[in-house]
Amino acid sequence: MRIVIALGGNAMTSSDGSARPEHQRDAIRLAARPIADLVAAGHEVLLTHGNGPQVGNLLTKNELTASQVPPVPLDWCGAQTQATIGMLMLNALDAELAERGVDRRCAAVVSRTLVDIDDPRFAHPTKPIGRYLSAEDAQPLIDSGQEFVEVPGRGWRRVVASPEPLRCLDGATAETLMEAGYVVVCSGGGGIPTVQDLNGGYRGVDAVIDKDLTASLIAQELKADMLIIATDVDAVVCDWGTDYAKPVGEVTAVEMRSIAADQDFAAGSMGPKVEAVTAFAESGTGTGVITSLARIGAAAEGQIGTRVVPA
Numbered sequence: 001m002r003i004v005i006a007l008g009g010n011a012m013t014s015s016d017g018s019a020r021p022e023h024q025r026d027a028i029r030l031a032a033r034p035i036a037d038l039v040a041a042g043h044e045v046l047l048t049h050g051n052g053p054q055v056g057n058l059l060t061k062n063e064l065t066a067s068q069v070p071p072v073p074l075d076w077c078g079a080q081t082q083a084t085i086g087m088l089m090l091n092a093l094d095a096e097l098a099e100r101g102v103d104r105r106c107a108a109v110v111s112r113t114l115v116d117i118d119d120p121r122f123a124h125p126t127k128p129i130g131r132y133l134s135a136e137d138a139q140p141l142i143d144s145g146q147e148f149v150e151v152p153g154r155g156w157r158r159v160v161a162s163p164e165p166l167r168c169l170d171g172a173t174a175e176t177l178m179e180a181g182y183v184v185v186c187s188g189g190g191g192i193p194t195v196q197d198l199n200g201g202y203r204g205v206d207a208v209i210d211k212d213l214t215a216s217l218i219a220q221e222l223k224a225d226m227l228i229i230a231t232d233v234d235a236v237v238c239d240w241g242t243d244y245a246k247p248v249g250e251v252t253a254v255e256m257r258s259i260a261a262d263q264d265f266a267a268g269s270m271g272p273k274v275e276a277v278t279a280f281a282e283s284g285t286g287t288g289v290i291t292s293l294a295r296i297g298a299a300a301e302g303q304i305g306t307r308v309v310p311a
C-alpha cells in the first residue's frame with residue numbers, strides 16, 4: 001500500500017511543548033519504530049510532520065535577538081524547521097531500518113505549499129504555535145500586539161495566520177523519490193506557505209499551515225491508499241471529556257460529516273484532523289485513519305482507530 005503518515009507534535013516533543021533538542025531526538029526515534037515496521041512490511045511510506053512548537057520557538061528567538069541579528073520572516077522559520085526535523089527523521093529512520101535489515105534510502109524534501117494571498121484566514125490568526133504560557137506571561141505579549149488563544153487546561157499559546165493549503169508545489173519531486181524506492185519526508189509543518197505572484201514566480205508568506213490539512217492534500221495528490229494521522233489518542237471520541245464519551249470506529253465520509261456537524265470538534269486539534277481524513281476519503285482514493293502513533297501498524301491492517309472510508 002502507499003501510505004501517507006502525519007506525525008503530530010505529541011509524537012515529536014515533550015508534553016510541555018518546550019521542544020528541547022534531546023526530547024525531540026528521543027521522541028522522533030520512538031516514532032520511527034512503527035514507521036520502519038510499515039516500511040519493512042513492504043509499504044510505500046511518505047511521512048509528514050507538524051512544527052508548531054519548533055516554529056514558535058524560532059520566531060521568539062528571532063524577536064529576542066533582533067537588535068543584534070537581522071530577524072527572518074515566518075516562512076523562513078518554517079523552512080528551517082523542515083530541515084531540522086527532516087534531519088532528525090532521516091537519522092532515526094536510517095537507524096531503525098538498518099536494525100530491521102531493510103536496505104532503503106530516506107530523503108527529506110524542502111517543500112512549499114501554495115496558498116491564496118486573498119485567503120480570509122490571513123486576517124484571522126488561528127494556528128497555535130510555540131510554548132504554552134501562563135496568562136501572566138502572555139499578557140505583555142498581547143499588549144505588544146501579538147495574538148494568543150487559551151488552550152483549556154494547558155495555558156495560552158500564540159496564534160498566527162493559517163491559510164488553506166491548495167497544492168503541494170514539490171509533491172511531484174516527492175513522488176519521483178518514492179517511485180525510486182525512497183522513504184520520503186515531505187511538506188513538514190504543512191509546507192512552507194507560498195503564493196504565486198502576477199509574474200508567475202513564487203514567494204513565501206508569513207503563516208503556518210495546518211499539517212493535517214496538507215497531509216490530506218498530498219495523500220490525494222499522490223493517490224495514496226491510506227492517510228494515517230498519528231497523534232496521542234487511539235481514536236476520535238464523540239462527547240469528548242463527558243460521561244457519554246464514545247470512540248468513533250469505521251464510518252463513511254458522509255457519516256463522519258454528520259458526526260462532525262453534531263460534535264463541533266476542537267479547532268486547532270481534533271477539528272482539522274477530522275476534516276483531513278474526511279476530505280481524503282471523499283476524494284475516493286482510500287481510507288483516512290486517526291489513531292495513536294503506537295497503533296499505526298494495526299491501523300494499516302484495518303484493525304483500529306477512527307477509519308473514514310469512501311462512501
Ligand SMILES: Nc1ncnc2c1ncn2[C@@H]1O[C@H](COP(=O)(O)OP(=O)(O)O)[C@@H](O)[C@H]1O
Nearest residue numbers: 008009010231232233236237240266268269270
Ligand atoms: N473529540 C476528541 N477526541 C479525541 N481527542 C480529542 C478530542 N477533542 C480534543 N482532543 C484532543 O486532541 C488531541 C490531539 O490533537 P493535537 O494535540 O493537536 O495533536 P497533535 O499535536 O498530535 O497533532 C488529543 O490529545 C486530545 O486531547
Ligand SMILES: NC(=O)OP(=O)(O)O
Nearest residue numbers: 009050051052189211
Ligand atoms: N504546522 C502544524 O500543523 O504543526 P503542529 O501539528 O505541530 O501544530
